[in-house]
Amino acid sequence: MYMTSIDKTEEKATPSGVTVRWLLTEEAGAPLFEMRYFEIGKGRSTSGRPHPFEHEVYVVRGKGTIEGDGQTIAIQPGDAILILPGERHKFINTTDDPLGIICLIPKGKENELK
Amino acid sequence: MYMTSIDKTEEKATPSGVTVRWLLTEEAGAPLFEMRYFEIGKGRSTSGRPHPFEHEVYVVRGKGTIEGDGQTIAIQPGDAILILPGERHKFINTTDDPLGIICLIPKGKENELK
Numbered sequence: 355m356y357m358t359s360i361d362k363t364e365e366k367a368t369p370s371g372v373t374v375r376w377l378l379t380e381e382a383g384a385p386l387f388e389m390r391y392f393e394i395g396k397g398r399s400t401s402g403r404p405h406p407f408e409h410e411v412y413v414v415r416g417k418g419t420i421e422g423d424g425q426t427i428a429i430q431p432g433d434a435i436l437i438l439p440g441e442r443h444k445f446i447n448t449t450d451d452p453l454g455i456i457c458l459i460p461k462g463k464e465n466e467l468k
Numbered sequence: 469m470y471m472t473s474i475d476k477t478e479e480k481a482t483p484s485g486v487t488v489r490w491l492l493t494e495e496a497g498a499p500l501f502e503m504r505y506f507e508i509g510k511g512r513s514t515s516g517r518p519h520p521f522e523h524e525v526y527v528v529r530g531k532g533t534i535e536g537d538g539q540t541i542a543i544q545p546g547d548a549i550l551i552l553p554g555e556r557h558k559f560i561n562t563t564d565d566p567l568g569i570i571c572l573i574p575k576g577k578e579n580e581l582k
Contacts, residue, residue, distance in 0.1 A: 355536055355557065356550040357543075377548035378524050384550055385522050386574055387501050391548075408499050410492050412526065412570050422469055429471075434491035434505075436470040436498055443469065456526050458572060460500055 356382045360391050368392075368467055370401040376468055380461040388461050394418065394445055394453040402444035407463045409437040416453035419446045429453075470496045474505050482506075482581055484515040490582055494575040502575050508532065508559055508567040516558035521577045523551040530567035533560045543567075 356378070363375040378389040391414070394400065402421070413433040420427050420435065422443040429435070429445075437443045447453040470492070477489040492503040505528070508514065516535070527547045534541050534549065536557040543549070543559075551557045561567040 360546040378550045389524050432474040436492045
């Protein structure tokens with residue numbers, strides 16, 4: 355068993371101006387998928403680029419929207435979002451408070467953000 | 469893109485007396501892994517049985533402990549836990565309020581709880 359928390363994990367900047375904390379990783383022994391916490395500050399958004407693998411997202415704090423494939427959807431804590439391989443998706447913070455999301459991907463797919 | 473929330477998802481009982489809400493599933497199109505929300509009420513715990521596949525857990529609400537392989541560890545919101553294939557693990561609610569966790573597994577591994 356391996357345990358960590360958002361508070362114990364190093365916060366890293368990403369090229370799109372949001373931050374990421376890698377919670378459960380291949381390096382910690384995860385066999386198939388990895389868990390990260392992203393925080394999107396006031397006025398910020400994720401890159402919107404599609405990826406050739408899925409994202410599974412759970413909204414932890416804050417409010418915002420997801421833009422993708424012609425839709426804009428409001429999100430709030432308790433929401434869960436499946437983004438399929440190749441789908442465009444941009445998370446946008448629409449408030450003054452941070453928007454925090456848990457985001458899981460197949461292991462090894464975004465090692466450039468580690 | 470597929471979206472749901474804890475509030476929109478049917479709550480089901482499990483044999484161990486906790487409840488589960490399946491958020492992101494193979495049926496909704498998830499290619500590799502599935503996301504559930506478990507709620508462990510006052511005085512309740514999960515079964516403690518090991519499984520031949522990993523669990524990745526994020527604590528959403530409440531407080532409790534995990535017992536497993538000779539360790540007892542306190543957990544609270546913001547904690548992330550990797551349980552490896554075959555590891556014993558029992559989540560125990562130690563307060564009067566519900567203990568809520570997001571738990572991901574490889575797809576198709578716990579269809580008996582759907």
